Amino acid sequence: MFKRKTKAERDFDKAEQKHEHQRRYKTTVGDVIFHTLNYTVFGLFTLMCAFPFYYIFINTISENTLVSRNMINFYPQGLHINNYIALLELNEVGRAIFITTARAVIGTLVMVIASSFIGYLMTKDEMWMKKFWYRFTVVTMYFNAGLIAWFLNMMMLGLTNNFMAYIIPGLVAPFNIILVKTYIESIPIELEESAHIDGAGLLTIFTKIIWPLSKPILATIAIFGAVGHWNSFVDSLILMNNAPDLHTLQHRLFVYLTRSNNLAALMQSGTSSAAAAAALAGVTNTKVINFTISMLTILPILVVYPIMQKHFVKGIMLGAVKG
Amino acid sequence: MKQSIASRGLYIVSRLGIVLSMAMMFFPGINPANINALINRNISLFTSGVAYNTLISGSERAIDRGWVSGSSYMMLFFASMVVCIGIGLTGVYGCLSVGNMKCKKRGNIFGVIGGITQLLGLGGIYLSYLMMSNPQNDVQRLSPAIPDGLYFFVIIAVLIFLSSMIQIFMLKDVPVEEKYEIELKYRIFMMFLPFAALLFVFSYLPLWGWRAAFYDYQSGIPMSADNFVGLKWFRFLFNDPGTQRDIVRVMRNTLAMSALGISTSWVAMAFAIFLVEMRNIKFRRIVQTFTTIPNFISWVMVYAIAFAIFSTDGFINSFMSAMGWLSGPGTNYLMGDGNIWLKMLAWGMWKGLGWSAIIYIASISGIDPQLYEAATVDGAGRFQKMIHVTLPGLMSTFFVLLLLGIAGILNNGLEQYMVFENPSNTNPITVLDLYVYQRGIENGLIPISTLIGMLKSLISVTLLFVANQASRWLRGGESII
Numbered sequence: 001m002f003k004r005k006t007k008a009e010r011d012f013d014k015a016e017q018k019h020e021h022q023r024r025y026k027t028t029v030g031d032v033i034f035h036t037l038n039y040t041v042f043g044l045f046t047l048m049c050a051f052p053f054y055y056i057f058i059n060t061i062s063e064n065t066l067v068s069r070n071m072i073n074f075y076p077q078g079l080h081i082n083n084y085i086a087l088l089e090l091n092e093v094g095r096a097i098f099i100t101t102a103r104a105v106i107g108t109l110v111m112v113i114a115s116s117f118i119g120y121l122m123t124k125d126e127m128w129m130k131k132f133w134y135r136f137t138v139v140t141m142y143f144n145a146g147l148i149a150w151f152l153n154m155m156m157l158g159l160t161n162n163f164m165a166y167i168i169p170g171l172v173a174p175f176n177i178i179l180v181k182t183y184i185e186s187i188p189i190e191l192e193e194s195a196h197i198d199g200a201g202l203l204t205i206f207t208k209i210i211w212p213l214s215k216p217i218l219a220t221i222a223i224f225g226a227v228g229h230w231n232s233f234v235d236s237l238i239l240m241n242n243a244p245d246l247h248t249l250q251h252r253l254f255v256y257l258t259r260s261n262n263l264a265a266l267m268q269s270g271t272s273s274a275a276a277a278a279a280l281a282g283v284t285n286t287k288v289i290n291f292t293i294s295m296l297t298i299l300p301i302l303v304v305y306p307i308m309q310k311h312f313v314k315g316i317m318l319g320a321v322k323g
Numbered sequence: 324m325k326q327s328i329a330s331r332g333l334y335i336v337s338r339l340g341i342v343l344s345m346a347m348m349f350f351p352g353i354n355p356a357n358i359n360a361l362i363n364r365n366i367s368l369f370t371s372g373v374a375y376n377t378l379i380s381g382s383e384r385a386i387d388r389g390w391v392s393g394s395s396y397m398m399l400f401f402a403s404m405v406v407c408i409g410i411g412l413t414g415v416y417g418c419l420s421v422g423n424m425k426c427k428k429r430g431n432i433f434g435v436i437g438g439i440t441q442l443l444g445l446g447g448i449y450l451s452y453l454m455m456s457n458p459q460n461d462v463q464r465l466s467p468a469i470p471d472g473l474y475f476f477v478i479i480a481v482l483i484f485l486s487s488m489i490q491i492f493m494l495k496d497v498p499v500e501e502k503y504e505i506e507l508k509y510r511i512f513m514m515f516l517p518f519a520a521l522l523f524v525f526s527y528l529p530l531w532g533w534r535a536a537f538y539d540y541q542s543g544i545p546m547s548a549d550n551f552v553g554l555k556w557f558r559f560l561f562n563d564p565g566t567q568r569d570i571v572r573v574m575r576n577t578l579a580m581s582a583l584g585i586s587t588s589w590v591a592m593a594f595a596i597f598l599v600e601m602r603n604i605k606f607r608r609i610v611q612t613f614t615t616i617p618n619f620i621s622w623v624m625v626y627a628i629a630f631a632i633f634s635t636d637g638f639i640n641s642f643m644s645a646m647g648w649l650s651g652p653g654t655n656y657l658m659g660d661g662n663i664w665l666k667m668l669a670w671g672m673w674k675g676l677g678w679s680a681i682i683y684i685a686s687i688s689g690i691d692p693q694l695y696e697a698a699t700v701d702g703a704g705r706f707q708k709m710i711h712v713t714l715p716g717l718m719s720t721f722f723v724l725l726l727l728g729i730a731g732i733l734n735n736g737l738e739q740y741m742v743f744e745n746p747s748n749t750n751p752i753t754v755l756d757l758y759v760y761q762r763g764i765e766n767g768l769i770p771i772s773t774l775i776g777m778l779k780s781l782i783s784v785t786l787l788f789v790a791n792q793a794s795r796w797l798r799g800g801e802s803i804i
Binding site for chain 2: 031034035038039041042043045046048049050052053055056059068070071072073114117118121124126127128129133136137140142143144145146147148149150151152153155156157158162168169171172202227230231232233234238250251253254257258287290291293294297298301302305308309312
């Protein structure tokens with residue numbers, strides 16, 4: 001029954017395999033051209049994505065006189081970190097960093113707690129009119145009343161010039177609810193059942209069993225939430241008109257950039273007025289400041305990015321499933 | 324223990340009252356604390372009871388000049404707060420009323436207390452009204468009046484108070500040892516209830532703001548029958564030549580940029596297909612890491628980068644002068660309106676390409692490797708495999724994203740265009756979202772911008788619905804949302 005191949009046969013097979021392998025993976029001229037092109041194009045695009053960050057960074061740590069003479073292009077000269085120190089001591093910026101950090105931390109924390117709890121409740125088919133409430137929640141992702149109606153609403157609720165405007169509206173995040181719900185549904189129901197038999201209530205089951213088991217997804221939504229908070233700037237711009245204390249870092253950066261760009265425009269138009277001359281003096285100095293604030297704003301993202309990278313593919317795939 | 328019909332009816336009445344008063348707490352039109360002409364008409368009872376500064380925002384001058392005493396405002400603030408607390412207590416009553424008999428009995432006590440608290444608060448509001456209409460004050464300027472909202476809330480409070488009072492006597496006694504119990508389905512629902520309220524307030528209530536499109540709205544002046552203008556702004560939008568020119572221009576920008584974005588959406592797919600061709604895993608990872616970063620920085624930071632590279636003192640200019648290709652001051656490439664659509668497309672790609680490719684990369688890794696082996700055996704080359712194996716595997720993902728893109732054709736987003744906009748390029752860069760922002764927030768023309776936003780939302784929802792239906796049709800019942 002069991003026929004054993006002779007040595008000659010085995011040698012023949014081996015040779016055949018080798019030949020097949022060569023045929024399959026032979027490097028042709030076309031391959032060389034393809035790979036060269038492929039690597040070059042991707043390399044260039046990667047460089048385009050990475051270089052600006054590097055360029056800004058080396059300009060913030062180089063000798064300021066060289067920077068304002070546009071001498072720093074590819075490598076830093078005269079290293080120092082005085083720009084960062086000076087900027088952090090600047091009241092406006094320090095305050096903005098504080099506010100932005102506060103909203104990122106508090107906002108993310110309450111969002112994760114609330115959204116994961118709702119996600120958990122949404123896995124319970126026993127809930128009264130569950131289908132309706134789930135749709136009630138999810139529909140808000142696809143529909144909004146528009147910027148002005150939103151603004152009028154926030155005004156009506158007294159959430160203008162108020163720190164709470166950063167926190168409360170983001171509490172219930174439908175997309176994150178879907179992610180958590182989908183994730184919790186993949187946890188074996190027996191765990192919950194056994195806890196229930198042991199006399200645990202809904203809240204106990206949530207905090208003692210569901211919460212620890214869904215750490216990966218909670219980390220995912222927390223990181224995305226924090227980045228969202230760190231990046232958001234339209235709410236600060238529109239709602240915090242009379243409370244400059246509450247402006248976020250992004251808002252500050254935007255103001256600085258547009259201000260100096262307008263000065264630059266003034267310069268370019270070539271009006272030889274005193275205003276333009278003063279502006280010219282200002283611009284060369286603002287370059288360093290702008291770059292340093294930009295770097296301060298970007299830095300946290302770059303720091304959490306490696307942690308994020310682990311999570312986002314999972315997040316995006318779960319999102320595509322959409323329970 | 325069956326409930327009698329009378330008791331059931333009473334519960335329905337009081338629950339309705341509770342839901343109504345809870346919702347009305349957030350509507351400025353029916354604010355009982357709105358007792359004189361100086362108080363901002365656009366704040367709700369809830370705001371009046373929570374934010375003192377907002378409550379007196381219109382009356383600071385009056386208080387400073389002694390037209391009215393500040394204490395009456397304090398009174399008003401605390402009274403509103405008490406009303407809110409009372410409504411909260413009736414909410415507890417409403418929640419407990421779905422439980423067993425013991426819960427119901429306890430709930431009725433909450434109902435009675437809540438009703439009384441609410442009435443006390445409303446009495447406080449009336450008291451502060453009396454204080455304000457004291458002839459010592461400048462009654463002419465204040466013109467105190469009792470708002471309709473006060474009557475409305477009094478009626479509801481009395482209703483709830485009475486019904487819970489009657490219930491206390493109607494319900495049979497329960498044995499002491501009985502436990503508090505609410506059916507599981509209601510218990511879960513009640514845990515969700517606060518969040519449902521938040522959702523309602525922040526996602527559904529803004530729809531109430533749409534009515535600004537039908538009024539001659541000006542900040543601080545109430546929307547009332549006096550300045551109701553019906554469809555005036557609709558006519559204005561379609562008849563006023565200046566606005567019409569604006570709309571045509573803005574729509575052209577919006578549609579052109581969306582069309583550019585949609586017609587280049589295949590690039591992300593190509594990016595993924597060619598990326599997985601790379602044999603060097605390390606290099607591949609580096610590419611993926613660096614091309615995804617831009618997705619996580621905000622548009623302001625993208626602008627900061629654009630500024631660092633393309634402004635007068637930016638990299639391009641300083642590099643060119645270092646090479647000796649440029650003498651004199653450099654050009655600010657962020658100024659001027661040449662090729663703005665393409666520039667915006669390029670920035671959009673710079674930011675989003677690596678990220679949008681991820682979903683395709685994940686899909687490619689999900690394609691059965693046997694398909695590739697079979698194709699190889701059949702003698703397919705690299706490109707043939709791409710076209711005949713990879714592409715078909717990605718088509719459904721691509722299709723879904725394409726449909727979503729088409730449905731979102733009006734939603735270019737605000738931030739990108741806002742940060743790149745400047746006086747020299749405002750004409751070709753203004754998309755619908757930016758136009759609404761400029762009109763409504765910068766120029767303060769609330770009605771017309773509300774109207775545009777409203778039409779935009781309605782059209783977007785319709786488009787999404789159509790796209791979803793198309794997907795069901797073409798993909799055998801699979802929806803995209």
